[in-house]
Amino acid sequence: MDKKGKLVCVIPAYNEGDIIEKTIDNLKKIQLIDEIVVVNDGSTDNTMNVVNNLNVTVIDLGKNHGKGYGMKRAIDTLDYDYIAFVDGDVGDTSIQVESLILPVLEGKTDVTIAKFSSASIKGGFGLVKRLAKKGVYFYTKKEINTSLSGQRVYKREVVEKMDYIPDRYGIEVAMTIQTFNNGFSILEVPVTMKHRYSQRNLKGFIHRGKQFWDILKTLIIMYFRR
Template sequence: MQKVTVVIPAKNEAQSIGELVGQIRAGRWVDEIIVVDDGSTDGTGEIAEAKGARVLSHPYSKGNGAAIKTGARHAIGDVLVFMDADGQHKPSEIPRLLSRLSDGYDMVVGSRTSSGQANFGRGVANRFYNWLASYMSGQKVKDLTSGFRVAKRSLFLQFLNLLPNGFSYPTTSTMAFFRAGYSVGYEPIDVGRREGKSHIQPAKDGIRFLLIIFKIGTLYSPLKLFMPASLAVLLLGAGYYGYTFFSMGRFTNMSALMFTTSLLVFLVGLVSEQITTLMYKDTDQRDSGNLDRDDVD
């Protein structure tokens, strides 16, 4: 029988953490509840501990991703359940996500509906992330940024070095599982209203999420990102050359610059592809080693 650990990163979530932990314990679906107190100043850790959670405290705020890493390292469970501490995720849906692992999935993500998005802008952004991730991975990605998910701990630990300390660990972990050839499934979930104040800052985190778009590409298959960009610059240079040739009868420096830029973008993508392959080399070797040991046994 596999043990299950719930990992909840929390920063100043005193309004919701107590009820969340209480609901999880009442359901008796899991063996351990870990609340990672990421430098809270409102007593979040004390409330969670009083409700029966195992609390791991950061001396200062390190970020959502860092809290996830801490919880994953210290968990006793063979399966990890990740949830947000703001009250949006419903503990009653944990069994549904866990049951999907028996269907052959290595990670199951709670997929939010359009009505479950925080606001219209966030909904549009998430749909764009999902489309980009689907293009990069060649797989249908229904919710790239959902923080409600379950995963096999032994596999999740392989990618801790790739996860950012801040936002967005869901994006990175999903793409890492796809890149390594693991199976990722989706289960529809309902999302409630958030308790307390969101830690996301639209201006600052908007730029950060924009960088995530490029990170998705470079993390999974850089050439899928760099090749279209290289081709676009090449076609632009060819079009400009055609214009200057027929209007002025000459080849201009601007056309040369565009052709050179196109080549450089392609070469950067090629090098990035090799680096990405090396990033996952250790994971592939560990998998081969595990298969070899299984054969011996």
């Protein structure tokens, strides 16, 4: 298709050295993407060494600030007409991002979000997902199942109207709420993409606890910003 405007794909990355090369290699197969940008959020593994050899743009934050902070840095510094966000751990399945790009470029919607199939591995008890879903409904009166998904494509004008980008895990929920409340449309796109799942162990519960707190804090902040 004839594409008008520049499409940038941003990968916020923290300690993804074991899989990010596969993620990037398959994004490179998508001809609609003009530039791939990795935002290294203070990784302590070999992520930087890997991405420095892959002929992509790298924004190195130096230390860990949080996923939302890295995404905001990309939003504020990059030149784009469309922007895609892809998690570094989706590996070979990043090729499916093309199915998110097309509806936006074709003008069918303002934003697309990947809708993953149910996880085969049970992690937590669904508390984070329920909080995110109920939080989005509270502010928008819209039901959406993908408010936590990090695989997204936006038109530039959607992002430009957002005035609150939290630094950490509340980022996707905040962007979803603002997209709806600013009058833009979201299309959930079913995918068979794979990524790491937090397991039912101490490390997994700590991770989900941080997610829950960040999302709750984001929802509270948004309440007082109204």
